[in-house]
Amino acid sequence: MQIGMIGLGRMGANMVQRLLLAGHECVVHDINPKAVTALVESGATGAATLEEFVASLSRPRAAWLMLPASITGEQVRKLAALMDEGDVIIDGGNSNYRDAVDLAAELAAKKIDFVDVGTSGGVWGLERGYCLMIGGPNDAVKRLDPIFAALSPGGGAVKKAGTASSGYLHCGPSGAGHFVKMVHNGIEYGLMAAYAEGFNVLKAANAGAEKRADDAETTPLAEPRYFRFDLDLPAVAEVWRHGSVIGSWLLDLTADALKADPALEKFSGRVSDSGEGRWTLNAAIETGVPAPVLAAALFDRFSSRGEAEFADKLQSAMRYAFGGHMEKPKD
Numbered sequence: 001m002q003i004g005m006i007g008l009g010r011m012g013a014n015m016v017q018r019l020l021l022a023g024h025e026c027v028v029h030d031i032n033p034k035a036v037t038a039l040v041e042s043g044a045t046g047a048a049t050l051e052e053f054v055a056s057l058s059r060p061r062a063a064w065l066m067l068p069a070s071i072t073g074e075q076v077r078k079l080a081a082l083m084d085e086g087d088v089i090i091d092g093g094n095s096n097y098r099d100a101v102d103l104a105a106e107l108a109a110k111k112i113d114f115v116d117v118g119t120s121g122g123v124w125g126l127e128r129g130y131c132l133m134i135g136g137p138n139d140a141v142k143r144l145d146p147i148f149a150a151l152s153p154g155g156g157a158v159k160k161a162g163t164a165s166s167g168y169l170h171c172g173p174s175g176a177g178h179f180v181k182m183v184h185n186g187i188e189y190g191l192m193a194a195y196a197e198g199f200n201v202l203k204a205a206n207a208g209a210e211k212r213a214d215d216a217e218t219t220p221l222a223e224p225r226y227f228r229f230d231l232d233l234p235a236v237a238e239v240w241r242h243g244s245v246i247g248s249w250l251l252d253l254t255a256d257a258l259k260a261d262p263a264l265e266k267f268s269g270r271v272s273d274s275g276e277g278r279w280t281l282n283a284a285i286e287t288g289v290p291a292p293v294l295a296a297a298l299f300d301r302f303s304s305r306g307e308a309e310f311a312d313k314l315q316s317a318m319r320y321a322f323g324g325h326m327e328k329p330k331d
Contacts, residue, residue, distance in 0.1 A: 001146045002027070004053055004063040006075065007093070008035035011119065012066035014126035015092075015151060016044055022150035029053040050078060060086040062144060066119075069095045069275060076103055076114075085111040088140045092119040094185070094274055097178035100135060104174030113140035114174055117148075118181020129153030132168035133184065135177030141170045179283075186280030186294045188250075189273070193297035195254055202236060205229040217328050234258040271304040 001024050005016050008030040016026045016039050026044040030036050033048070040046040047053035057063065061083055067075055072095050079089060089112060091100065100116035107114045115136030121128060130151045134141055141148075145163075149155075154166030163169055171180045208224030221227065237255035241247055257264070277298040284291040302308065319325040 007066035054082040064090040088113040092117045097175040101175035116177040133180040185276035189297040271301045
């Protein structure tokens with residue numbers, strides 16, 4: 001099957017490679033000519049402009065976008081202006097599901113189908129395949145099934161139990177795919193935070209062997225004898241990978257990271273968020289669903305970027321004002 005791909009970054013380029021390996025024909029476009037050239041060398045057809053991209057696709061066309069959410073809507077509209085009735089546009093980026101609902105309605109007036117595909121797999125997708133959460137009209141989704149099957153971990157082999165067991169699922173109408181992926185990423189934030197907090201507790205397990213300051217601004221460690229465990233964190237991560245209830249691919253990656261850099265010296269600890277965690281909480285608030293773990297994980301990311309600094313300073317100012325408490329210098 002022929003498919004067009006716009007956006008050849010970390011995921012888009014690997015998705016094209018996986019489709020080419022499965023025998024599909026790919027037309028590619030990106031603002032970076034080198035990214036296009038690299039895939040042309042692998043067998044794709046390159047397009048220097050959006051007009052050339054559309055002209056290179058056979059009708060009914062299928063064009064997949066892997067772009068940042070901030071520019072996806074604009075690019076979808078530019079692309080739709082060049083397309084015809086019966087064509088389909090697929091958004092596989094981390095876009096807001098509300099945008100998918102609105103874009104689908106807008107394109108339906110032109111009789112162009114819009115399919116939103118939450119795509120999980122990261123930089124490992126070329127090797128492992130991608131988990132695809134799909135929203136859109138039944139006929140359009142059915143027509144794209146060979147593409148979804150090739151990208152999925154099943155690699156085209158759909159099991160009798162249905163496509164979900166092969167790694168892709170038509171979740172519902174337009175917007176459903178991005179909604180499911182949004183919550184998926186909110187859960188991802190919570191899982192990552194849980195692992196990070198747990199390992200931080202393990203890291204502090206030898207606090208009883210360390211000298212603590214004896215002053216009014218430092219809480220004493222009441223029973224140091226219970227905290228004298230100099231734990232090998234890479235080894236702990238590794239043993240948890242085998243038969244543990246908390247084993248997961250995220251834990252596999254964590255173990256690899258700790259093995260390569262036990263002190264994590266390559267990282268500053270500034271944790272970004274790309275929007276999905278916020279949108280998940282918005283949905284939880286609007287529907288009245290408690291989500292304290294996901295909220296805490298998101299707010300922790302804000303703190304990691306220094307967003308709590310002013311609040312922390314204000315607490316220090318209040319402590320000084322009511323009790324004369326002097327700030328201790330940071331380590």
